[in-house]
Amino acid sequence: MSFGKTSQLGVSVVIPVYNGGESFRRCLTQIRQASPAPLEVIVVADGDTDGSGSLAEQFGATVIQLPVSGGPAKARNVGARVAKGDILFFVDADVEIRPETIEQVASAFEQDLSLAALIGSYDDAPGAANFLSQYRNLLHHYVHQTGQRDAFTFWGACGAIRREVFLAIGGFNEHYRRPCIEDIELGYRLRKAGHKIELHKSIQVKHLKRWDVVSMLRADIFYRALPWTALLLQERQMTNDLNLQVSSRVSVLLLFSALLTAMVAWWLPMALAIALLLLVALGVLNWPVYQFFYRKRGVLFALQVVPWHWLYYGYSGLAFGIGLIRHWMQSIGLHQLRVQSSN
Template identity: 60%
Template sequence: MYNGGESFRRCLDSLRQSGRQPDEVIVVADGDTDGSWEVAKAFGAKVFRYDSAGGPARARNRGAAMAQGDILFFIDADVTVGQDTILNVEIAFQKDVNLAALIGSYDDQPGASNFLSQYKNLLHHYTHQVSSEKASTFWGACGAIRAEAFHAVGGFDERYVKPCVEDIELGYRLRRAGYTIRLCKHIQVKHLKCWEPVSLLRAEIFYRALPWAELILSQGQPTNDLNLDRTSRLSVVLSFAALGCLLGGVIEPFLWIVAIAIMLGLLVINQRVYRFFWYKRGPLFALRVIPWHWFYFLYGGAAFAYSFATYRFRQFSTLAD
């Protein structure tokens, strides 16, 4: 937790109201300056406070080192758990002794009411709900792992000092070590974060897309999982093709017709997600989603292309030296 504010108070309140109480609550204050660590103390949590921020990887590792339980359940300070969330985590591990880790999902009722927050969190919910239960990544906002497996692979990589892909990287190491990770779609938390255009793009590009692309390139081929499914990858290609044809139409107007055809193709292959938004928030909301969704494919694809180019350049430079 770093300067958790009101969202952090709501997070703690949700733990207090949980039907299955956690055996212990550990809060790591990552250099907070707003007194949130005192709120955690008053709540009754075990608290460790760093003097300065060092990132969620270090903070989570510290919390895991303090924990005495067999199952470590990580949540972010800006989410709330449901009445049955903790119980469902416990049941999942009891039913499958071979399960090493699980991840959940955001629910379909995000805390912030503005369009971008509703869009982003609902898209996250949708992506997790339609993905394979066989997961290859971990998720720090709502992820549980057996303490034995966590410590066996060395926990989170503390070289990640910004909140980015430290949880995904942990998942990759777990899978390489032969551990099983499951996406449990019924285990859900509510995300309270309010996204605005600048904060969303900064987080999506610099804290997610760029480091994730770097991780994929260093690890090998991406899996057909979550945001990396084949439909998303094809949508990236089509989005750039449509943009290119729109720009090229200034010189050759026929390309505008090609652009329209490509955009129709984008609508068709992503019809399930647009129907989801229509069902959840109505037709006008679904229409507003489309340009943002296509923009997401553009900046995500651009980030991967940039990472690929710089990664290859570094490889070439190393060989040249």
């Protein structure tokens, strides 16, 4: 695979990989078909043991081998430091870009000199065929396709940023050792520094990851909801966009109100009717989401989505509550330390 500067701004593709398997081969294959080609492809093999680094070399990528896995945040930073392009385009190892993606990324920055970073979207045809993979990735697609163009966050699976801006702001926070919210945290710092981030809905990539119940719950609760809650409380901001829309917050309140009311029905049977009304309100509020799934996959699929979507609101709300308690306890501990030090 040969790479060369084909536009005014050179695009360096940076991919962190840990035992990427067949999905990584598909990722590299699609990048090779990009037209125009990127300036370079940098693969950071993050302590892999399955030969992903050697595979990337066969595709002509520049490969950096890390002896021990330090997480995608560190791997992306390592790749960014050796990149030569004006634009860093971060892609996950289980993602397929489209032939026109590189051109779309370069054109966006060429046409808007004030643009510091952009993010794309998953497409509506996820790679894995099982229900949970289709549901999760289609929901991600829906959230991005209905989001605001003026973005408040970054996205490591399909996100591009001017190299000088990335280096000036310090790159990804390497304290996040797992695939976590390192991209979201970077987006918050970018916005705080006054940089412009946009969501470009036409830049779409295919996610190949296969989700099951355990991997989905672990990722959503421990790698997303809990650390994101900590970040939100630290930054003291709740933007009405993407996963933080007011409708999502109201949905969490409706669900837990319905559950609590249903418990009261043990002593007061009339409360059961109120609980049912609250669930109806929850369904009506999320009707556009279920209409989307109906259009994409039909009525049976949409009906399957409803309980999983409500479960998502349930564990997201629970994780936020746990995060609030943690934050409160940490605040009390810090206050006590200040009192002790002042004495």
